[in-house]
Amino acid sequence: MRVLLVVVLAVATMSVASPAEAAPYCGIRWGSLQKYSSATSIGSITGVRAGRHACYDRLVIDVAGKVDGYEVQYMPKQTTSRTEFAHLQINVDAAMIDPAGHFTFGNDNNFVLTGFSKYRTFRAVRGGGLMKNAIISLDVRARLPFRMFTLDGPGGGSRLVIDVAHRW
Structure with missing residues (x-):
């Protein structure tokens, strides 16, 4: 009986990880430093x-x-707002108008996305641009870890994806 108790206690203590060894929240191992690619893009934004x-x-x-071509990074906090949010700036090497001068997203060179009241991290999204570069501002509740990646498709298009964690 003593041998069994010693074995059970030994196995139990081996399976408990120390806080330093514990996996990050949801397995997220992202950071909050700048991510970029200096390659040149050929395309226009069709949706956000x-x-x-x-x-x-x-x-x-x-x-x-x-x-x-893209650059995603946290910018210094804006002091013009009463509510302070972390400000993630996304520069995309893509136009918001086509060669004929028609807007490819929205009806002018600026846009605002709304409806973030049920989001845990996002607070506001707005952006603008014309012929070459689009600048998109993503306000989040704090400077949280993020990742970004690109996906091909659908068709001949592609997508720039930015995920911002709910917490560290």
């Missing part, structure tokens, strides 16, 4: 949309063509 997930909020920027 957001979604909620269990561990993060997601922003997707749809591009007609290949998106290769």
Whole structure:
């Protein structure tokens, strides 16, 4: 009986991880430093949309063509607002108008997305741009870890995806 008790206690203590060894929240191992690619993109923005997930909020920027050039980074906090949010700036090497001068997203060179009251991280999304670069501002509740990646498709298009974790 003593041998069995000693074995059970030994197994139990081996399976408990110390706080330093514990996995990050939801397995997220992202950081909050700048992410970029200096490649040149050929395309125009056709949509910007957001979604909620269990561990993060997601922003997707749809591009007609290949998106290769981008820069995503936290900027200094804005002091003009009464409510302070962390400000994630997304520069996309993609136009918001086509060669004929027609807007490819929205009806002018600026846009605002609304409806973030049920999001845990996102607070506001706005952006603008014309012929070459689009600048999208993503306000989040704090400087939280994020990741970004690109996806091909649908068709000949591509997507720039930015996920911001709900917490560290």
